[in-house]
Amino acid sequence: MSEDRVSSGPSTDMSAFRELFAKARNIVALSGAGISAESGVPTFRGAGGYWRTYQATQLATPESFAANPSLVWEFYHYRRELMGSKHPNAAHKALAEFEARLKPQGRKVTVVTQNIDGLHHKAGSQDIIELHGSLFHTRCTSCSQVLENRDSPICPALKDRGAPDPDAEDARIPVSELPRLAAH
Numbered sequence: 001m002s003e004d005r006v007s008s009g010p011s012t013d014m015s016a017f018r019e020l021f022a023k024a025r026n027i028v029a030l031s032g033a034g035i036s037a038e039s040g041v042p043t044f045r046g047a048g049g050y051w052r053t054y055q056a057t058q059l060a061t062p063e064s065f066a067a068n069p070s071l072v073w074e075f076y077h078y079r080r081e082l083m084g085s086k087h088p089n090a091a092h093k094a095l096a097e098f099e100a101r102l103k104p105q106g107r108k109v110t111v112v113t114q115n116i117d118g119l120h121h122k123a124g125s126q127d128i129i130e131l132h133g134s135l136f137h138t139r140c141t142s143c144s145q146v147l148e149n150r151d152s153p154i155c156p157a158l159k160d161r162g163a164p165d166p167d168a169e170d171a172r173i174p175v176s177e178l179p180r181l182a183a184h
Contacts (some may be wrong), residue, residue: 024107029095031113031120038089041082041117065141070172073179074164077154080089086153088123107115140181147181155179 033043058064058071065072077125088096099109110127111120116135120128138154139146153159157177 019160027102027107027109029098029109029111031091031095031111031115033115035089035113036115036117036119037087038091039086039119041086041115047171068172069175069178071164071174073158073173074153074161076135077158078163080154081152083117083119083135086117086119088119092119092125095120099125099127124182138179139147145181149179 033041037043058068059075064078095109095111099111102109108127109125110129111125112129112131113120114131116130116132117133118136134148136148136150137146138149153161155178157173
């Protein structure tokens, strides 16, 4: 590599960027909470974020699910239901349009997202890597089968449930009434 290509910081040379971009066959767009926050989706760490109310260790680990599956299902059900009122915003749509525009040219756009809300899919993006999974994919704890599930509610016992109260011991739903595969 020549010395003139070595940089100590990010480049601000837009013409150089355009030249490199015009040649690119594979493009990756990274997205996180900020893109969905514009659609009204609550974040985890920002002002009013989930982890300011709940402890991640109570809701987002296999151990928390084993200890209190009702609380974990209530939390994810609440978030799934919230997504029913959320729609892709201009940024989600721009990425989907970008992908569609470049595809006929033999160029590939992949969206790599931390978000689990499905808004990139709703906007029309096709090539998406969801680093943290999806609110709408469930995994069976018995056989590990993963299925897409958009049922609302996901099971009758969760109907009309709002945000869960991690301290409410008496609100636990019996395991037999929580979501499960029909074969189990």
